[in-house]
Amino acid sequence: MSAPPRRRIGRRPADPEGVPTQDAILAVAEEVFAEHGYVAASLREIAERADVTQALIIYYFGSKQGLFETLFKRRGLEVSRERQALLDALLARPEPPDARELITAYLTPQFALRERGAQAMAFVRMQARLHHEPDELSLRLRREVYDASTRNYIAALQRAVPGLDAADAHWRMIFAVGTYLYMLSGFDRLAEVSEGRYTTEDIGEVVRRLTDFLVGGITAPSGR
Template identity: 35%
Template sequence: MASTQFSTKDRILGAAEELFAQHGFLGTSLRQVTSRADVNIAAVNYHFGSKENLINEVFRRRMDEMSRQRLSQLEQASKDRPGELEAVLAAFVEPALAVARDCQGGAAFIRVIARAYAEKNDGLRQFLSEQYGHVLREFARAIAQCVPGLEKEQLYWRLDFLSGALTYAMSDFGLIKRPAGVSEVAHRKRAADELIRFAAAGIKS
């Protein structure tokens, strides 16, 4: 019974992620989600209670693990390469690009993130701040230790710019496409290296 419930919940989340990516949060109805997931509205209400909670859970499903990976890599970087800005930035960038590589809906989730930037959804922004704001604060603290002369306001501006550039890199929408003969893993590694180098220069300047 538990596996059936999990399967139903996962189908709903996958369908919602795809539809939110295509049509946005406002443009997607629960009826569309239930049709795509092949479930009835009672299943959505049982597992999530509301559309707002469903939106939140779409983010939680991927961002919980991404946040764990970021904090784990940051902790390791602090031990192995203390005071090195590039190591801190790698801990922020690499787990996010790994999400984009996920063949099980990773590309759709990146478009959902872009929707979150584009659409004004105060409830979602509050949820993300409450759930994941501590991750950004940990990285801000680590960056400040690497660049002690940087004012707090400047630090947060630059971290905000880094987040935007990272979302752009995750979407693979830029001018640099994967060359023929280069694997997806190698291409993403190059993207991470270039973004880390770019961000380090901007933060240090």
């Protein structure tokens, strides 16, 4: 006789017998959103893979959107806090930071995610897909999570680069964001184009070479 199917857990978190924690659900959801994106992901799949009921997910997070936002803010705000801490440390020194130091500080927290295991990499993939998600969700999350620290770096770059006006500073930072997001996406076109001679496996080399490229663009004379 086959064993009866295992019931998925749907108790409320106050139940003394215990239930899967919110973190366990978040870990599964992070993988599902990374694989499918927000629109295509379903609470049904998340519930099945986490071995809980959809009702428990709704109890904790309210909706699929609430679950996605919780995930994105959890890691995204950590990146922003690390960025701001690095910037604060640079600005607290007697000598002002130069463009290379600022760009390195801006990039480092994002690329550090690649060395923090599979769950952090799932967030990296979620983030790379964000521009494919509905505008009302993706634009708001970017504003709430990243705008404050990014504006602070733009202001610092204007002080660090002689002649860099506000327009160029904003344009060039957005180009920098687009470039580093592509390099984080995991598509190693470098290995393909170079026929395997070069790869993006060494995170330190990626950050160093990307910084070289971005500093050159950010500090270049205006073409206007």
